[in-house]
Amino acid sequence: MTASTVLIESPREAADLLRGGGLVAFPTETVFGLGVDATNDEAVQKLFVAKGRPSSNPLIVHVADAGRWSDAAAMLTPSAEVLLAEFAPGPLTVVLPKRAEVSSLVTAGLGTVGLRIPDHPIAAEIIRLAGRPIAAPSANRSGRPSGTRWRSVLEDLDGRVDAVVQQDGPSLGLESTVVDCTGPIATVLRPGAVTTEQIRRILPDVREIVSAANRCDQPVVLSPGTLHPHYQPHASVHLVDSPTSISVARGDRAAYCGLLPVDTPDSLAMHAVYSTVGEYAAAFYEFLREADRNEVTTIYVQLAPDEGIGHALRDRQLRAAGER
Numbered sequence: 001m002t003a004s005t006v007l008i009e010s011p012r013e014a015a016d017l018l019r020g021g022g023l024v025a026f027p028t029e030t031v032f033g034l035g036v037d038a039t040n041d042e043a044v045q046k047l048f049v050a051k052g053r054p055s056s057n058p059l060i061v062h063v064a065d066a067g068r069w070s071d072a073a074a075m076l077t078p079s080a081e082v083l084l085a086e087f088a089p090g091p092l093t094v095v096l097p098k099r100a101e102v103s104s105l106v107t108a109g110l111g112t113v114g115l116r117i118p119d120h121p122i123a124a125e126i127i128r129l130a131g132r133p134i135a136a137p138s139a140n141r142s143g144r145p146s147g148t149r150w151r152s153v154l155e156d157l158d159g160r161v162d163a164v165v166q167q168d169g170p171s172l173g174l175e176s177t178v179v180d181c182t183g184p185i186a187t188v189l190r191p192g193a194v195t196t197e198q199i200r201r202i203l204p205d206v207r208e209i210v211s212a213a214n215r216c217d218q219p220v221v222l223s224p225g226t227l228h229p230h231y232q233p234h235a236s237v238h239l240v241d242s243p244t245s246i247s248v249a250r251g252d253r254a255a256y257c258g259l260l261p262v263d264t265p266d267s268l269a270m271h272a273v274y275s276t277v278g279e280y281a282a283a284f285y286e287f288l289r290e291a292d293r294n295e296v297t298t299i300y301v302q303l304a305p306d307e308g309i310g311h312a313l314r315d316r317q318l319r320a321a322g323e324r
């Protein structure tokens, strides 16, 4: 385990640490990623320990631009090719046959790899300078809400990783859309900012597997990571259709976030009302973390509308409220 974590700003410094087998958290356009050299078994093993991540949950491998896909994957399938042409760089991960050099710890022993090209100048520069594929799961302790601010990353990982890039910026706030491109029909395994409707415009047959939160009946686990408890604050999360259904019990420290304004803000320790679903998605994880910092015991979360990025936000909300 790493004794002290340094805050850095230079992509060169981050790349050098990664080349030496270090763990470095950096911002991307989705959430912060915790990067590691995807070809270095020992370093990858350290990453699973640092996050407390089950070894059965594979990591997404990042390359600097679409032309570098062969750093991570053995081949491009037709569906991956059209998806990358349309959405790379961007918040999309395509699952493809794995390249032999990628550590099998990264892929949890699967013959496939999740490939992503982040649309973020710092992330792209770090990966380009590192000169190798970089595995990067979200930079948080396993099960916790993902980090979208460097301070939140440090809150979870101080003393467990080598460095955190001290740079906040606008982010989408939700992890990438994961699409399995290995079969004849592309399949959305995890919803994200690239919506299934957008994908359907170029791949009319695309399917989506049932929301992870309702997945118990799923016979085959396609994306192992989606089964683990995820995105959960310490407070208990209650999903509501509207804030009118909130009734705060005596002695409860409650919080509310959503799109509709709340009538009784005085009964709440915290509340936040967003004017668009995009703003709600961008702020959601940080709201959960802020509630924990304020020792809130119950968070009332207004369910996002099930369309556009709201579909992905809803998926995370259901999982934040899920069984522990």
Ligand code: AMP
Binding pocket: 057, 058, 059, 060, 095, 107, 110, 112, 113, 114, 136, 137, 138, 175, 176, 178, 189, 190, 222, 223, 224, 225, 226
């Ligand atoms: P995270 O890194 O925390 O954003 O989670 C990565 C997600 O990508 C998890 O849901 C994984 O199950 C999924 N994933 C990564 N690699 C693969 C793969 N080879 N096949 C299927 N799903 C994958």
Ligand code: MG
Binding pocket: 137, 138, 146
């Ligand atoms: Mg994660």
